[in-house]
Each structure stands twice: as structure tokens, then as C-alpha cells.
Amino acid sequence: MAATADRSPAFDSILGQYPQLEAGWHVEEGESGMNNTTRMVKAANAGQAYMLRIYNNHRDEEIVQLEHEILTALNRSAFELQVPVPVKNRQGSTVTRAEDGRIAGLCQYIPGERPSVANKRQLISLGRAAASLMQSFSGLPIGRKPIYEPYFMLESTYGHPGDDVFVRLADASGKLAGSAEQLRTLQRELGRCGQVCEAARRLPRHWIHGDLVMNNTVASGDDIIGLLDFEFCTVDARAMELAVSLMDIVQAGQEGDPLGRAADFCEGFRAGMALTSEEIDLLPGLMKLRMLDVSLHFINRYNEGLDGIEVLENIVIGAGNACAWVASCETELKRLLNAR
Template sequence: MVSDIEQQAANAASRYGWQGPYRIEDAAVSGMNNTTRIISCGMDKYVLRLYNNHGDADTVRQEHDMLKALSNEKLAFRIPSPVYNLDGSTITQLPDGKLACLFNYIEGERPSPEKSTHVEALGSACGELSRILSGIKFRAVSGYSPYYDLAETYASMDKASLLGLADSDAGIAERIPKLEYLQKERERALQACMSVAQLPQQWIHGDICFGNALSIGDAISGLLDFEFVTMDCRAMELAVLLVDLLKPELATGSKERLELAARAFQTAVPLTSVERNLLPTLMRLRLLDVALHFAVRYRDGLDGPEVLADIVDNCAFGCEWLAFNPLDF
């Protein structure tokens, strides 16, 4: 029996002008927000993305506009290149309303946060992209809010709603102390959002992490998934990457990896002293945004309880680690 996802992938693939027989395969790694499939046609490979977060074509169009603008820049790594469908669009709408896009395949493997060469290389690539993005000038027409708009973005996931998720699953109920801790961190972070909003602003990728990068050897070969591109404070780009290095399994050597990534980023984009001092606050904002984002996905039936439980564990760990470990940026 063909699953709904496989049927959606088949429907999406049929909307492109293939030059011969093609084959749809599971991706070795698929993101947590969207569904990814690999399509092979002769010697060519492509990446098919089915958007699970939203059905907003304007948001996807903004993502593709950014990729088009960046395609004119000289980058040391590759970025996704959207493929046009039979209707002459890079956005494919499926019968059920879901959106899909096809991209050219980029060679490489996921870099490892445990390899210092990969940490430094991704920090440098993140800084290079940030420097280029600072020169991109077009008006945001849709998309995601900046991280410092946390209160408005997650107004529907207030304290009562967040803690109320524990009523739906025993595993979530076991994490009530962590949910309460994250709520207190949320209230604390909201007090700093006005100061964050005064930092230098520009376009940011918004989700650079090891899962959205590719490497060949010690070098970064590609940066992926520009879905969350938005106008925000520029230092948030670095903060997002740093948070990806704050996980329980990476606890040993975390401080050294964080400072290595930050130094590498700043070879391309030197931050002001105010930005550097606020980096721990920006990292908390990222952690809280991730926790609330997946709380909403769980509430809306997009993820199971085990996904949210893992996210809560990681985000609570990150906030607590920041509280007890001063950093030198």
C-alpha cells in the first residue's frame, strides 16, 4: 500500500519535465520540519522537498528569491538551486494543497560537530554567508518573524498551553519541571528582546546548523534549507549555529567548540562588543524558539510526543549550560 507521503512525492515528481525514467528514493537524512526524497534520472540527482510546516507560497517564493539573489554571488560552497516545473514555476502545489519544490543535488556528507575542523569550517561558512547577505537588498513580503518577536510569534502557546501539553502524554508529563524551567527562561528572555531588536539588522539564513550543511573532507561543500530566511539581527546567525553545539552528548569540550565557531565566524563578520555580550541571550532565544516551535507542532499533530520530549530535554540542557558557563566571544 502506498503511503500518503509516497503518493505526494509521486504527484510532485510528475509535475517536472524529466528527460527519461526517474526513480524516487528515501533520503539518507531528512529534516524534522519537512519531508525529503532523492530523485535520480540518468546520471542526474535532485532533492524533492515536501513542505510540512506551512502552505504559504509567498514564504517559499521569498526563499527562492533569496536563492536566486545569492546565485549571483561568489561563494566557497554551493547553495540549493530550485528547478522549474512544467508550469514554469519553482513551486509545485499538490492536490491536497501541500507545497513541493525540486532542487539540484549537492554532493557531500553531514559535517560532524565533534570534529574541530568541521566546527571551524562551518563557522567560517556561516560568517561568509552572513557577509554576503548583508549586501542583499529586497523587501520582505512574507516569511518568518525575527527571533526577538518571540512573544508575538508564540502568543498561542502561552504558559497555560505549554504546561497543558503534559496532560496528553506520560512522557511529556515527566518533563513538567523542564517545561516550567523553559517558561521561566522565556519570561526572562522576553525582557531582553527590546535590547536585541536594537542590534544591527540584515537578512539571515536563520537555521544554519550541522544538519543543514554538507562537507567534503574538512571543507563545507553546501549550505541547505533557506526556508527560514528572514530579517533579523545579524548576530542571530551565529547564535543559531552555536546552539547546535549545545547538546548533552557534546557536553565535553562544548566551551572550546563554541568559541572556535565564534572566532571563525568573526573572521568574515566582526561583531560589535554589544553583539558579543548579547550572544548568550540570543542563544537562549534560539533555544526557546525551537522548544516553542516543536510544542506548536506537537499540539497541531505534526509530531509525536517523543519528538517534543527530546526537544525539551535538549533546550532545557542548553539554557542551563549557558547559566553556568561564561563564554569569551
């Protein structure tokens, strides 16, 4: 009989398919993202720990199979950090379907803690990790084709959103109406993104993680030791990996020095690899492209009734502020990656 501190009808139907858990298991409560339900699972025998992920935003086994192929390839490569190791069920597959139709995956647990942008050494370590991952991805043998479009396909991904998609949000709530400056900033950047996307197509390209942010890493002391959540891997301009990480670091909280945090990250990254001059010149544009993509994604979620207005407000206003900050610091950001 499985003991669980966090009950869900899906747990029995999913975890019952793994021979590693046939002696019983215990599910611990924990945080989950908007797209997935994530829980730690402890086997009754030998105390082996796993991480269970139930996918809530899609039921496409191909997406998870691709993710697991990438994880398997990284684990077989010389990549120096830990990444999840997918576990096979009784059918010999790493993808499991629950009785309610949702799909799930079980991976070996990577012990550690969540890092903090307040820790300078962890930021430097994250920069080194990003460089190491980019180098590993450059020669990783992946047989499957990417499922998600690259960031530079933003306009087609979101159906050519239009000249007023952001300014029209002022009608959605009083808070957004009072954030006209942020909405105008996003609308202006959307109008310019075509040039950024066209330039990104000409940059060096290979697989990227696509969401390499602090919450998707594992730390031990001052070091980043593991990377998580490879669900959104795709083939894109490789510099987009750096843009995503930097944007997350810059947006993390209102305290401290965003440029200083970016400098710490770039110090670690430069120790591992160098970008081309074309990649460095386009990096601020790629950072803003990330914010446009996130904003349009959450506009869609709001329109589909998946999120409340409060979620959309926080995302869009934060993205507008972040784009304005990047625009004011473009020279400094480029200098961080050119420093020797």
C-alpha cells in the same frame, strides 16, 4: 516509465512536470525532517541528480517563492559556498503543486556528506561559512518581504504564552513531571526574554538563514562547501544567526566538550568577521531565546496532534538543560567572540 525505490503518490504528479526528467527518473530513499519530505532524484539521461522537497507543514507558495528568490540572489552574488539552485518546471516556475495540493521544489543536487561536530576542522569551517553568509546577506537584493517573524517577536508569535506555559507541562507525562527543574528553567527564561527581545531590536539587522545548523550543511573532507534549507529565512538581528548555530553545536550529543566545540566554531567565525560589543553581550540571551522558540513551536505541534509526547519530552527537557548550560557559561561564551 519512472523507476522509483521510494514510492509516493505525489512523486509522479510532481516530477512529471519537469522536462529535465521526461526520459524517466529514479527516487532514492532518504531521511526527511519533521517539516518536509526530501528525496534525491536521478534523471534517467545523463545521470543528473536533483533534490526534491515536498513541503508538509504548509501549502503557501509565497514561502517557497521567497526561499527560491533568496537562493537565486545568493547564486548570483559573490557568496563562496554552494547553495541549492532551483529548477523550473514546464510552466516556468520553481514551485510545483502535487495533485494532493502539497507544494514542492526541485533543486540541483550538491554532492558531499553530512558534517560532524566531532570534526574540529569542520566546526571551524562552519564558523567561517556563517561569517561569509552574514556578510553576503548584508547587501543581498531581496524584493519580497519576510514572511516569518524575527526571533525577537517571540511573545507575539506565540500569542503571549503566559506565566505557566512550561510548568503546566508537568501534567502531560511522568517524564515531564520528573523534569521540574528543566521546566522551571524555561519558565524563568521566558519571564526574562522580554528584555532580551527589546535589546535585540536595537542590534544590526538583515536577512538571516534562521536555521544554520550542521544538518543543513554539506561537507567535503574537512570543509563545509554547501548550505541547505533556507525555508525559514527572515529579517532579524544578525547575531541571531550565530546564536542558532552555537546552540545546535552545544546541544549535539552528550559526549565531548560543548564549550570546546563552540570555541572551534567561533575561531572560524572570528576569522571572517567581528560582532559589535552589544551583540556579543547579548549572545547568551539570544541562544536561550532560540531554545524558547523551539520549545514553544513543539508545544504547539503537540497541542495540534502533530507530534507524540515523546517528541515534546525530548525537545523541552533538552532545551531546559541547554538554557541552564548557557547561563553557567555566559562569561566563557562572550570571551570566545572577543578573543584575538
